[in-house]
Amino acid sequence: MTPDELRRDKEFKQLCRVVSEAVNRYAMLAEGDRVLVGLSGGEDSMTLMHAMGQLQRRAPIRFEVVAATVDMGFASFDAEALREYCQAWQWPWEYVQMPGAELLREKGAEERPCAMCSRLRRGQLHAVADRLGCNKIALGQQLDDLCVSMLMALFRGGGLKTMGPNVAADAGTKRLIRPLCMLSKERIRKFSAKMAYPRVRSCPFHERLLAEGDRHYLEKLLEQLEGRFQNVRSAMLKGMGDVRLAHLLDKRYLDFTDTTDPDDGKL
Numbered sequence: 691m692t693p694d695e696l697r698r699d700k701e702f703k704q705l706c707r708v709v710s711e712a713v714n715r716y717a718m719l720a721e722g723d724r725v726l727v728g729l730s731g732g733e734d735s736m737t738l739m740h741a742m743g744q745l746q747r748r749a750p751i752r753f754e755v756v757a758a759t760v761d762m763g764f765a766s767f768d769a770e771a772l773r774e775y776c777q778a779w780q781w782p783w784e785y786v787q788m789p790g791a792e793l794l795r796e797k798g799a800e801e802r803p804c805a806m807c808s809r810l811r812r813g814q815l816h817a818v819a820d821r822l823g824c825n826k827i828a829l830g831q832q833l834d835d836l837c838v839s840m841l842m843a844l845f846r847g848g849g850l851k852t853m854g855p856n857v858a859a860d861a862g863t864k865r866l867i868r869p870l871c872m873l874s875k876e877r878i879r880k881f882s883a884k885m886a887y888p889r890v891r892s893c894p895f896h897e898r899l900l901a902e903g904d905r906h907y908l909e910k911l912l913e914q915l916e917g918r919f920q921n922v923r924s925a926m927l928k929g930m931g932d933v934r935l936a937h938l939l940d941k942r943y944l945d946f947t948d949t950t951d952p953d954d955g956k957l
């Protein structure tokens with residue numbers, strides 16, 4: 691697709707409308723921001739980069755966008771294909787390499803690699819953001835990721851939480867933003883199919899994580915739930931934005947002297 695075709699594409703326009711709504715709702719962008727987009731080469735972050743470009747053209751504020759890719763040193767990661775794509779779309783692109791595969795092996799983290807892998811990656815992204823003077827880092831997590839994280843935290847006893855759309859990072863020196871937080875994976879996938887993104891990635895643990903990983907298990911569960919609860923992702927999005935503290939069990943937020951009934955007796 692050419693840049694002109696993309697700008698006219700109906701699906702892309704609709705997708706950007708949702709991104710723009712999320713950006714406004716959660717005050718993700720401000721005049722003069724320098725935003726580093728974490729570009730893994732996957733369809734979410736590639737789509738995020740396109741959407742950020744459109745926002746830049748359309749938004750009443752001015753902000754800069756740079757993409758950054760951390761090459762973790764996994765065999766067959768095709769950085770060249772990504773470089774070519776970035777060049778073709780004239781995206782400013784930073785490329786950093788780190789011996790991630792080696793570090794995972796040394797630390798014996800290959801059994802459960804995700805947490806350490808993302809911690810290492812995050813460190814690199816923050817370093818690039820500092821070097822380039824970026825005050826925000828945009829990540830490509832979408833609505834399904836937020837729903838799955840919510841369920842994961844709940845089922846593992848990690849509290850009622852998910853990935854926030856706009857959170858302080860690095861001791862408050864930067865903010866992490868997630869402009870795709872209101873878009874389902876399905877919509878991004880459908881759009882991505884038209885874009886012919888290069889196949890650049892190779893997580894060596896992918897097959898095993900698909901078969902055994904909790905995240906993938908919960909992704910499948912979310913799909914099953916959709917069969918029973920229509921628009922379950924939208925319902926969860928609504929729920930995550932509508933916290934009823936008085937009906938939860940966290941004593942920090944309960945007032946035992948309050949006599950008003952927040953839900954008028956109904957649960």
Ligand SMILES: Nc1ncnc2c1ncn2[C@@H]1O[C@H](COP(=O)(O)OP(=O)(O)OP(=O)(O)O)[C@@H](O)[C@H]1O
Pocket residue numbers: 727728729730731732733734735736758759760761762811828829830831
């Ligand atoms: N190697 C990387 N370099 C830069 N940013 C990355 C990298 N890997 C992940 N990210 C960022 O972190 C986000 C979440 O990571 P995650 O591992 O869930 O993504 P992914 O499934 O590998 O790719 P995507 O979300 O782009 O489809 C990505 O959307 C992207 O913004």
